[in-house]
Amino acid sequence: MAIIIGADRLGNIEKLLKERGLSVLKHITGRRPRAQGGLIVSMSDAKVMILFTDFVGHNVMSNFRKQAKAQQIPFIACRRNLSDLARSLDKCGFA
Numbered sequence: 001m002a003i004i005i006g007a008d009r010l011g012n013i014e015k016l017l018k019e020r021g022l023s024v025l026k027h028i029t030g031r032r033p034r035a036q037g038g039l040i041v042s043m044s045d046a047k048v049m050i051l052f053t054d055f056v057g058h059n060v061m062s063n064f065r066k067q068a069k070a071q072q073i074p075f076i077a078c079r080r081n082l083s084d085l086a087r088s089l090d091k092c093g094f095a
Contacts, residue, residue: 001025001045005064006052007080016082020094022047030056043071048092052080 002017004010004027014024025046043049049068051061061077068075074092078084089095 001047003043003046003049004028004052005050005060006030006055008055012082013080013085016085016089020089022094030060043067043073046071046073048074048076048089048094050076050078050085050088053077054079 001024002022003025004013006029007013007027008029008031010024010027017023049064051064053061065075065077076085076088076092078088
C-alpha cells in the first residue's frame with residue numbers, strides 16, 4: 001500500500017504500482033491548505049510514501065518527509081512520470 005501526495009489524477013501510475021505489488025492507500029492532492037500543512041496521515045498499513053515534486057512546495061515535502069521518517073516507511077520524492085517513479089521504486093526495492 002502506498003500513500004501518494006501531489007497530482008490531481010494518477011492515470012497510469014496506479015497500473016505501475018499494481019505491477020510492483022502496491023496499491024493506493026490514500027491519495028492527497030496537496031491543493032487544500034490543510035494538506036499543505038502536513039496533515040497527519042494514518043500510515044499503519046503503508047509500505048511507502050510517494051510525493052510528486054512538480055505539484056507541491058518545499059514545506060509540504062518537508063512535512064510529509066518527517067511523517068514518513070517518524071513512521072519508518074520509505075519516502076520517495078520524484079516527478080510525476082512513469083519513468084521517474086519506476087526508477088525510484090527500483091531504488092527502494094519495489095522491483
